Every structure is written in C-alpha cells, then in structure tokens.
Amino acid sequence: MKRVGVLALQGSVQEHMASLKRLSGVTPVPVKKQDTLETVERLIIPGGESTAIGKLLRDYNLINPLAKRIRKGMPVWGTCAGMILMAKRIEGGNEGYLETMDITVRRNAYGGQLDSFDTRKVIPLISEEEIPLIFIRAPYVTEMGKGVVSLLELDGHIVAARQDNMLVTSFHPELTDNLEFHRYFCFDM
Numbered sequence: 154m155k156r157v158g159v160l161a162l163q164g165s166v167q168e169h170m171a172s173l174k175r176l177s178g179v180t181p182v183p184v185k186k187q188d189t190l191e192t193v194e195r196l197i198i199p200g201g202e203s204t205a206i207g208k209l210l211r212d213y214n215l216i217n218p219l220a221k222r223i224r225k226g227m228p229v230w231g232t233c234a235g236m237i238l239m240a241k242r243i244e245g246g247n248e249g250y251l252e253t254m255d256i257t258v259r260r261n262a263y264g265g266q267l268d269s270f271d272t273r274k275v276i277p278l279i280s281e282e283e284i285p286l287i288f289i290r291a292p293y294v295t296e297m298g299k300g301v302v303s304l305l306e307l308d309g310h311i312v313a314a315r316q317d318n319m320l321v322t323s324f325h326p327e328l329t330d331n332l333e334f335h336r337y338f339c340f341d342m
C-alpha cells in the first residue's frame with residue numbers, strides 16, 4: 154500500500170482523503186505534524202486559503218521540513234491554494250511559503266464574475282477523456298522557469314503545470330467524481 158499524505162491544516166482535506174480512499178492500493182494519511190510527514194511517500198497540499206494554511210505551516214514549524222522533503226524529490230501536488238504555497242514567486246509582493254516550484258502565481262486571478270466557474274477539458278498527459286474542472290477563487294501561473302512544463306492552458310493562462318516531482322493545478326479534482334488526477338499523482342509521478 155502506498156501511504157499518500159494530505160496536508161490537514163485547513164481547506165479541502167476531507168475531499169482529497171475521500172478521493173484517495175476510492176483508489177485501490179492507496180492508504181490516505183492526514184498530515185498535521187512533522188513525524189507523520191516522515192511516514193508518507195507523497196503529499197497533497199489542498200485548496201483552501203493560502204494565507205491561513207501558510208500561517209499554520211509556519212506556526213507548526215512545517216515549512217522547512219516540508220520544503221526539504223520536496224527538494225529531495227518527494228512527489229507533491231498542490232491544488233489551488235497549494236499551488237500558491239509551492240510557488241517561488243507570488244505576484245503583488247507577498248512573501249512566498251515553501252518556494253519550491255519555479256513559477257510565479259497570481260492569486261484570485263479570475264476577479265469579478267468569473268470568480269468561480271467550471272468547465273471540462275482534455276489534458277493529454279492525464280487522460281484521453283475530458284476531465285471536469287472546478288475553479289474557486291483560483292490562482293493561475295503567470296511565469297514558468299525552464300524546468301516547468303505546462304499541462305493545460307485556459308484562455309491563454311496556465312492552470313496546470315509540472316516540474317519534476319511537483320504538480321500544481323488551479324482547479325479542484327477532489328470536488329468532482331473524477332479520479333484521473335489522483336490516479337496520475339499516486340501511480341505515475
């Protein structure tokens with residue numbers, strides 16, 4: 154069994170746990186502390202509020218141990234707020250958090266009426282079928298370093314990307330029935 158962690162400080166933790174439970178061969182593990190972090194082979198950083206999760210990461214002294222494991226190659230997937238926490242640069246002068254992935258992100262990038270929306274797209278690396286995509290006050294990637302590969306652009310904006318062991322999505326596969334992203338993250342990364 155693969156022990157797959159979900160960072161369990163704030164946000165859509167239960168939804169990711171529920172998606173992982175539906176995959177055979179995976180034991181989902183909520184991660185709140187460093188000793189639990191050391192027992193998982195990969196980790197999902199959920200959506201939620203990046204400032205809240207970031208503050209809790211700092212309060213629980215998890216920034217350094219987590220950033221170190223990511224730099225050593227642990228597969229990590231940040232959804233929405235998780236993308237912001239992993240980015241080296243956040244537009245607007247906000248200080249970064251884990252700063253492991255060579256991307257610049259824009260928070261709440263879909264202002265006004267497009268604030269939250271859903272759509273369906275084919276993401277060739279993940280599946281030949283269309284995948285439902287839910288965006289909630291989502292960020293997107295505005296700049297990528299050389300090692301980063303875009304997996305999906307929507308209206309000219311990068312909303313999914315990978316750099317080595319790091320995957321980020323602006324949207325929330327855990328809020329849909331579709332398991333393709335969870336399967337890809339657990340078994341193909």
Ligand code: GLN
Nearest residue numbers: 200201202203233234290
């Ligand atoms: N707007 C949130 C932030 O800036 C992210 C929203 C989400 O994770 N659904 O942290």
